[in-house]
Amino acid sequence: MDFAFMRDTFLTLMGGVPLTLNLAFMSVALGAVLAMLLALMRMSRVKVLDWPAQAYVFVFRGTPLLVQIFLIYYGLGQFRPTLQEWGLWTFFREPYWCAVLALTLNTAAYASEIMRGGLQSVPHNQVEAARACGMSGLLLFRRIVFPIAVRQALPAYGSEIILMVKATSLASIITMMEVTGLAAKLISQTFRAVEVFIVAGLIYLILNFIITRIIMAIEWWLSPHLRRPPAIEPRLEAAHV
Amino acid sequence: MQQLSYFELVGFGPNGWGLALLTAAGMTIAVAICGFLAGSVVGTLVAWGKIGGNVVIRSLADGYTTVLRGIPDLLVIYLFYFGGSAALGAIGSLFGAQGFIGVPAFVTGALAIGIVSGAYQAEVFRGAYQVVSRGEIEAARSVGMHRWLMFRRIIAPQVLRYAIPGLGNTWQLVLKESALISVTGLVELLRQSHIAAGSTRRPFDFYVTAAILYLLITWVSTYLFQRAEAHSMRGMRRAS
Numbered sequence: 001m002d003f004a005f006m007r008d009t010f011l012t013l014m015g016g017v018p019l020t021l022n023l024a025f026m027s028v029a030l031g032a033v034l035a036m037l038l039a040l041m042r043m044s045r046v047k048v049l050d051w052p053a054q055a056y057v058f059v060f061r062g063t064p065l066l067v068q069i070f071l072i073y074y075g076l077g078q079f080r081p082t083l084q085e086w087g088l089w090t091f092f093r094e095p096y097w098c099a100v101l102a103l104t105l106n107t108a109a110y111a112s113e114i115m116r117g118g119l120q121s122v123p124h125n126q127v128e129a130a131r132a133c134g135m136s137g138l139l140l141f142r143r144i145v146f147p148i149a150v151r152q153a154l155p156a157y158g159s160e161i162i163l164m165v166k167a168t169s170l171a172s173i174i175t176m177m178e179v180t181g182l183a184a185k186l187i188s189q190t191f192r193a194v195e196v197f198i199v200a201g202l203i204y205l206i207l208n209f210i211i212t213r214i215i216m217a218i219e220w221w222l223s224p225h226l227r228r229p230p231a232i233e234p235r236l237e238a239a240h241v
Numbered sequence: 242m243q244q245l246s247y248f249e250l251v252g253f254g255p256n257g258w259g260l261a262l263l264t265a266a267g268m269t270i271a272v273a274i275c276g277f278l279a280g281s282v283v284g285t286l287v288a289w290g291k292i293g294g295n296v297v298i299r300s301l302a303d304g305y306t307t308v309l310r311g312i313p314d315l316l317v318i319y320l321f322y323f324g325g326s327a328a329l330g331a332i333g334s335l336f337g338a339q340g341f342i343g344v345p346a347f348v349t350g351a352l353a354i355g356i357v358s359g360a361y362q363a364e365v366f367r368g369a370y371q372v373v374s375r376g377e378i379e380a381a382r383s384v385g386m387h388r389w390l391m392f393r394r395i396i397a398p399q400v401l402r403y404a405i406p407g408l409g410n411t412w413q414l415v416l417k418e419s420a421l422i423s424v425t426g427l428v429e430l431l432r433q434s435h436i437a438a439g440s441t442r443r444p445f446d447f448y449v450t451a452a453i454l455y456l457l458i459t460w461v462s463t464y465l466f467q468r469a470e471a472h473s474m475r476g477m478r479r480a481s
Contacts, residue, residue, distance in 0.1 A: 061413075062413075063455045063456055064416075065417070065420075065456060065457075066421060067431055070431070070435070071445070071448040071449065074435075074448065078444055078446070079445065124454040136242075166312070166314070167434075169316065170315060170421075173315075173424060180316055180319075184319055191327060193322075193323035193324035193327060194320065194322050194324050197319065199322040200312075200316055201312040201316060205308065205311045206317070209311075
């Protein structure tokens with residue numbers, strides 16, 4: 001083990017962390033919006049809305065992410081004249097936006113199933129109780145359904161976020177220089193696969209560790225009913241001593 | 242040159258890439274199956290370590306699953322591909338061979354997939370083992386069954402039964418992961434589509450075809466896993 005080399009590697013690879021986090025954050029945030037839409041479509045019980053959502057989830061969960069990335073980045077190049085005509089080529093020319101788009105579409109398929117599970121796990125009697133108090137529509141969703149669904153879905157959504165952080169590594173194949181991209185470049189320059197691998201793996205582990213801690217904190221914050229009540233301090237003056 | 246239609250392009254005619262794509266799909270399935278089986282072996286050992294090992298073995302097994310599930314699979318493939326060649330080169334130079342020795346892409350790919358999916362399969366097996374009732378294990382022990390016999394007759398059949406749904410998920414993961422092996426140059430489905438896309442300048446058609454073939458494979462394997470699950474549950478009564 002050459003520790004000086006590993007320190008340099010660490011400093012080099014840290015340069016890719018902002019891009020990795022950027023890709024993960026963008027795709028998770030945009031994917032959540034799309035996923036919510038898909039989950040609502042699937043729960044609408046309207047066939048015209050339900051079927052496309054089901055097909056979407058089937059296609060995006062059944063094909064490798066790398067194929068989706070290639071399809072968007074290389075595949076859409078086949079329609080370059082049309083895209084230029086529509087003014088979309090500036091978007092699809094950039095590997096960054098292609099990666100964000102592919103990751104977003106991919107995570108939306110997985111996240112919509114998680115959200116659907118969360119929404120469907122909201123106990124019916126709580127919704128009824130809210131209705132009985134005269135709540136309905138958006139207020140009911142905002143105050144009752146959504147918070148309970150989020151609480152239920154958060155553990156699964158947390159692992160989806162971790163999967164997305166790992167999935168950003170595929171953006172390196174379409175020339176994005178995030179952590180894995182820099183690592184691959186470094187390996188092919190130095191042929192020291194093991195050292196670079198250890199450092200890159202360590203960076204991902206640290207990132208994922210921090211993210212899981214944040215999600216655990218949110219979980220803790222969202223479930224005050226599961227926390228133990230604070231211990232009551234014995235008050236001496238009340239005791240008959 | 243006149244533009245070929247989509248079906249001429251992916252068909253089996255003189256200009257068609259159909260046969261090449263199907264062969265590549267076969268390669269995808271082959272590398273996925275080999276990786277999956279390697280992963281089963283690794284997963285069984287790691288699950289065993291997690292259940293029955295002492296403190297050292299258990300923390301090693303825990304560390305393995307945590308690390309392998311926390312880092313991108315692409316990195317593992319790079320490690321095996323580049324690191325494997327370096328290791329072989331080092332071993333080769335001990336025996337007087339000169340220069341770079343390339344590792345076969347199929348072997349590195351299957352091993353990388355095996356190492357990664359082993360971490361997931363270990364969790365599946367561990368979860369399934371916890372369903373096997375303690376009483377049956379005690380009963381087996383009390384009639385004098387030895388470890389191996391007990392594993393073969395009591396534990397393995399039941400663990401497999403409860404592990405099938407989880408193994409189905411892992412298989413889907415492995416199948417999709419096999420697309421990453423295209424970076425090492427193994428001519429599997431994605432790589433072949435990439436080659437075809439490059440030489441015909443029709444990338445969209447070929448990547449869509451690859452996606453369809455992947456969907457077909459996942460669809461058939463979902464069906465097979467459902468059949469296997471139904472078969473393994475015959476004679477079991479289910480709640481609800």
